[in-house]
Structure formats: C-alpha cells, structure tokens
Amino acid sequence: xxxxxxxxxxxxxxSTTGIGLATARLFLQYGACVGINxxxxxxxxxVVEEFGRLPGEFSTFSADxxxxxxxxxxxxxxxxxxxxxxxxxxxxxxxGGRSPLExxxxxxxxxxxxxNVRSVLMMTKFAIPYLREAARQTGxxxxxxSTGSIxxxxxxxxxxxxxxxxxxxxxxxxxNWVKEFSKDNIRFxxxxxxxxxxxxxxxxxxxxxxxxxxxxxMGRFGASEEVAPTYLFLATHAFSGYITGQIVDVNxxxxxx
Ligand code: NAD
Numbered sequence: 001x002x003x004x005x006x007x008x009x010x011x012x013x014x015s016t017t018g019i020g021l022a023t024a025r026l027f028l029q030y031g032a033c034v035g036i037n038x039x040x041x042x043x044x045x046x047v048v049e050e051f052g053r054l055p056g057e058f059s060t061f062s063a064d065x066x067x068x069x070x071x072x073x074x075x076x077x078x079x080x081x082x083x084x085x086x087x088x089x090x091x092x093x094x095x096g097g098r099s100p101l102e103x104x105x106x107x108x109x110x111x112x113x114x115x116n117v118r119s120v121l122m123m124t125k126f127a128i129p130y131l132r133e134a135a136r137q138t139g140x141x142x143x144x145x146s147t148g149s150i151x152x153x154x155x156x157x158x159x160x161x162x163x164x165x166x167x168x169x170x171x172x173x174x175x176n177w178v179k180e181f182s183k184d185n186i187r188f189x190x191x192x193x194x195x196x197x198x199x200x201x202x203x204x205x206x207x208x209x210x211x212x213x214x215x216x217x218m219g220r221f222g223a224s225e226e227v228a229p230t231y232l233f234l235a236t237h238a239f240s241g242y243i244t245g246q247i248v249d250v251n252x253x254x255x256x257x
Contacts (some may be wrong), residue, residue: 001238006031006055009082009134010235011075013037013065013123014092018198019147021047022224023089023231028056030232035078036060037092057082065092066114071122075130085130086138087235090120090146090170094200098159109162116166120146121173128181135185140237142185144177146170148192150251167192171247178245187244189234194251197221217253226250 005027015024016038024034028051041060042048051058059081063070079085096112124144131142149167151157156164174188181188195201195212201221204212213220227250233239234248 001236002030004140004236004238005232008032008086008235009035009078009084010087010089011035011037011078011085011127012089012091013074013119014147015089016040016042016060018200019193019196019224019227020089020091023091023228024058025051025054026225026228026232027235028054028058031055033082034058035074035082037063037065037074039064065119065123066111068118068122071119072126075123075126079130084134084137085127086134086142088123088127088131088144089231089235090123090144092119093147093167095160095163098157099162100159101161104162112162113166116163117169120170124177128184128186131186132181132184140185141187141241143187143189143235143237144174145189145191145231145234146174148190148247150192150194150249150254152192153247175245182244187234187240189240189243189245190247191227191230191234192247192249192251193222193227194249194254195221196227196250197223215254216251220252222250222252 010027010032012020012024014020015036024036027034036058040062061074061077063074065071093116096115099108135142148171151164152167152171171190174190177188230248230250
C-alpha cells in the first residue's frame, strides 16, 4: 500500500520547522515528491543534507502565505517543478500573538486571520484544478489535508480566541468542500493536534508548560513525529480512500469537545 506514495506530489505549507518538517521527512522516506514551504527555507543545513539522502525528491519554496498572490505563485512554482499536485497539506499557521478582546485591533485580527484562514482558503482554491486533474488521470482520490487544532474545538486559551475560531473555520469549511468536490474525487480531512512540542510553545514558562502537561491524560506534549503519520494515512488512497470530511485528533487523550 505504501508504494502508492512513490512519486506522489505533496505540497506542504509551513514545513520548514515543527509538525510540517516531520511530515515532509516522512513523505520523503516513502519516496514522495515534496514541496517544502515556510517564510524562509530550512534553517538547519544538516536537515537539508539528510533530506537529500532520502528516497523522495524535494524543493523548497519560501513564501509568505498571508498574501493571496503568494499562494497562487507557490502553487504555480510547485506545479512547474513536479508537474501537478496529488496532495495539498495546509499546515502553515500559528497563534499570531495573544490579545484580550478589548485590545484587539484591525492589525491583530488581519494578521491572525490571514495566517490561519486566508492561507488555507487561497492555497486550496489555487490547488483545486490540479488536484481534480490528478484524480482524473490516476483514477484514485487526491487529498487536501489541513492542520486544525484542539483550540478549534474548545475556543482556545484566553487571548487566543481569534486563533481558536480561525481553526474552527478551517474545520468547518472542509465539510463544505466535501460537498462541492467529492464528485471530482478529492478528499478533505483535518489533522487536529493537541499540545505538540514545537516552536509554537516557545516562550512559555516551565510552570505554564507543566500545567499543560498535567491537563493531558498521557502526561506529556506530543512530538511532531507522532503527528506526521496521520497525514500520511489520510493522504494515501489505499489507506483512507473512503474517509473524507473528518477531523482526526492527535492529542494524548485531551478531551476535544
Ligand atoms: P512551527 O512554528 O514550528 O511551524 C510553523 C510553520 O509555519 C513554519 O514552517 C513557519 O515558517 C510557517 N509559517 C508561519 N507563518 C507563515 C507564513 N506567513 N507563510 C508561510 N509559512 C508560514 O509550529 P507547529 O507547531 O509545527 O505549527 C504547525 C501547525 O500546527 C500550525 O498551523 C499550528 O497552528 C498548528 N498547531 C500546533 C499545535 C502545537 O501544539 N504545536 C497545536 C495545534 C495546532
């Protein structure tokens, strides 16, 4: 079944660090053609060297996806390199800061929404024609996977309400796209992490981190490598060809409402 991944063209936004980077590595291990994206390239030259030795092929495309035009250019650049798209993983995103409601201004709102909502909307819009065509040519489903969050189910922590509701928007619009594009053989699923040990949590005090661990039944943060296989499962027709419109929680047992 994993043979299906050889040569699969997988564009992963926000894959220069954290969950996206671990996911890129896993797809490369199984021979996929991977587009790596972040605001800049992969910082660690050892990782670049390691990726070069894996069975798959990769190219790096730096782009700030808060701008619609940059999303369009990223899709076109990836297709120019690999000839089409079989899987789009919308993973770029982030908290974008915390603010109590009464201090939120337009700049804060625009930043959080552009990062977590506009990027997913525009990347998917520009990728759809290629995903449709790849599904037609191969006769198997193609896939859009987006990174949601437990915050999209529970509203997010105090000061992170715009982020939490932006992720809820991502969860919800996938269900709309299922209705519009299932006829084209494109599947849409969400990977929804709980607390994963990445730069996302940098800057928190040890006391806050311990409180978070205490709220997780498994008693620890997850590793990016423990999230990556869920994308692989949902991207592979042979594993998940009849799964669409779902949210898969990867959270060590935190109860997602
Ligand atoms: P991370 O900070 O390590 O990764 C974020 C990635 O997004 C990086 O590659 C970064 O370059 C990229 N990025 C940020 N802004 C961008 C922009 N404007 N344009 C293009 N790329 C941009 O953090 P992570 O934890 O790996 O986050 C990945 C995803 O997981 C995010 O969508 C985040 O909201 C989500 N998430 C993380 C957690 C967690 O606990 N770590 C929990 C739930 C959801």
